[in-house]
Amino acid sequence: MTLTLPEKILQAASELFYSQGIRATGVDAIVKAANTTKMSLYKYFPSKDDLVLAFLRKRDEDFRVWFAGQVDAKADTPKTKLLAIFDVIGEWMAIPEFRGCAFINAAAEFPLEGNPVHQVSAEFYEHFRSYIADLAGQYGSKSPETLALQLSLLIEGAIVSEQMKRHSGAAGQAKQAAIILIEGSSSHIPDISLPTNDSRRSDE
Amino acid sequence: MTLTLPEKILQAASELFYSQGIRATGVDAIVKAANTTKMSLYKYFPSKDDLVLAFLRKRDEDFRVWFAGQVDAKADTPKTKLLAIFDVIGEWMAIPEFRGCAFINAAAEFPLEGNPVHQVSAEFYEHFRSYIADLAGQYGSKSPETLALQLSLLIEGAIVSEQMKRHSGAAGQAKQAAIILIEGSSSHIPDISLPTNDSRRSDE
DNA sequence: TTGAGACTATACCGGTCGGTATACTGCAAT
DNA sequence: ATTGCAGTATACCGACCGGTATAGTCTCAA
Numbered sequence: 001m002t003l004t005l006p007e008k009i010l011q012a013a014s015e016l017f018y019s020q021g022i023r024a025t026g027v028d029a030i031v032k033a034a035n036t037t038k039m040s041l042y043k044y045f046p047s048k049d050d051l052v053l054a055f056l057r058k059r060d061e062d063f064r065v066w067f068a069g070q071v072d073a074k075a076d077t078p079k080t081k082l083l084a085i086f087d088v089i090g091e092w093m094a095i096p097e098f099r100g101c102a103f104i105n106a107a108a109e110f111p112l113e114g115n116p117v118h119q120v121s122a123e124f125y126e127h128f129r130s131y132i133a134d135l136a137g138q139y140g141s142k143s144p145e146t147l148a149l150q151l152s153l154l155i156e157g158a159i160v161s162e163q164m165k166r167h168s169g170a171a172g173q174a175k176q177a178a179i180i181l182i183e184g185s186s187s188h189i190p191d192i193s194l195p196t197n198d199s200r201r202s203d204e
Numbered sequence: 205m206t207l208t209l210p211e212k213i214l215q216a217a218s219e220l221f222y223s224q225g226i227r228a229t230g231v232d233a234i235v236k237a238a239n240t241t242k243m244s245l246y247k248y249f250p251s252k253d254d255l256v257l258a259f260l261r262k263r264d265e266d267f268r269v270w271f272a273g274q275v276d277a278k279a280d281t282p283k284t285k286l287l288a289i290f291d292v293i294g295e296w297m298a299i300p301e302f303r304g305c306a307f308i309n310a311a312a313e314f315p316l317e318g319n320p321v322h323q324v325s326a327e328f329y330e331h332f333r334s335y336i337a338d339l340a341g342q343y344g345s346k347s348p349e350t351l352a353l354q355l356s357l358l359i360e361g362a363i364v365s366e367q368m369k370r371h372s373g374a375a376g377q378a379k380q381a382a383i384i385l386i387e388g389s390s391s392h393i394p395d396i397s398l399p400t401n402d403s404r405r406s407d408e
Numbered sequence: 409t410t411g412a413g414a415c416t417a418t419a420c421c422g423g424t425c426g427g428t429a430t431a432c433t434g435c436a437a438t
Numbered sequence: 439a440t441t442g443c444a445g446t447a448t449a450c451c452g453a454c455c456g457g458t459a460t461a462g463t464c465t466c467a468a
Contacts, residue, residue, distance in 0.1 A: 418459105
């Protein structure tokens with residue numbers, strides 16, 4: 001409770017925007033949740049749009065710092081970090097407050113490309129992808145950008161899938177697919193003389 | 205222009221809902237676009253919610269029929285159909301009116317799981333996934349449900365990614381990843397010296 | 409000719425939207 | 439003691455929201 005007033009307002013707004021949607025959240029509801037008045041809100045945020053952008057920009061910053069921290073805490077090599085990403089995503093999805101990705105949702109609510117809200121959302125995923133590409137590069141992927149894009153597709157897909165239907169195990173499936181893609185992207189020579197467990201020739 | 209009035213209303217509403225978002229579209233705008241009056245609209249659709257559900261249900265039906273038709277027109281074996289899915293998605297994304305997936309967007313606008321709009325959206329992806337699982341089964345995948353879920357993650361991810369930033373080549377990347385997953389899911393014994401019926405080895 | 413149903417026209421409802429005006433309280437620095 | 443600023447309280451604005459009431463126009467069939 002040592003938050004400044006603008007921080008308190010932004011926090012209340014963020015929770016409402018994320019849990020109910022941006023358009024579905026009125027300024028009055030934010031004011032009530034933050035236990036303040038419209039006058040104060042409009043002092044620090046000249047318009048609701050400004051508040052929305054502040055929400056997304058802070059979320060961008062916070063989420064990426066938190067995420068990288070979680071990954072670092074779970075793994076210490078590029079390859080294991082790439083895989084740990086999916087574990088972190090899986091844990092994030094498990095919390096009851098999970099309502100999907102704030103940026104995907106925001107982009108869906110403001111579908112025009114030129115809209116600032118849409119643009120900030122797009123930037124988040126650019127940053128996220130370059131984070132993955134960085135790890136992929138350290139790992140020694142043949143094509144870090146390709147691998148990063150493909151992994152991010154799996155991640156975004158898993159988030160959306162879990163948002164649609166909870167507890168569908170999307171993160172786990174995404175991880176299994178990621179393992180295959182990561183292995184396939186390795187510049188190491190693939191060892192083909194491994195256990196092709198017996199000749200169980202199944203039919204066409 | 206041989207549409208009945210309720211069809212005309214539904215069509216106008218659908219275009220607005222998809223292009224601008226559901227919450228962002230007022231009843232007055234729909235009425236104006238359909239060139240009719242509120243009284244007529246409320247005769248056929250007792251509430252805006254009913255209209256929204258009608259929009260989603262028709263889209264569900266139409267899209268899946270259209271999609272399967274497109275895939276069938278492009279390929280005639282299970283494996284090539286699985287790959288053709290990504291080509292169809294890619295072509296769909298290329299049209300200028302593309303604003304992502306109506307169901308993902310709707311689920312983002314109505315985030316509560318219990319909401320009928322959310323539920324109809326979730327059902328769409330269940331149907332879509334079982335369509336893929338069916339193809340995967342015909343193909344002879346070791347685990348059709350697993351492959352179907354993984355491919356659907358790639359597809360959903362590609363749609364979201366393209367929605368965020370147009371012309372990012374997401375569908376192509378998704379297809380490349382899908383090829384690897386499909387090959388890996390084959391119950392056939394991988395034999396590098398044997399030409400498979402239709403595909404050359406596309407990756408190292 | 410009449411009347412029923414489809415559709416239009418328009419005014420209206422209470423409520424909420426984002427945003428503003430005005431006046432007030434409490435407190436800290438001068 | 440006074441000023442100035444952070445924040446409160448509340449009433450208000452025009453616009454729009456989803457939805458309704460009432461009355462009028464058109465066509466077509468009995």
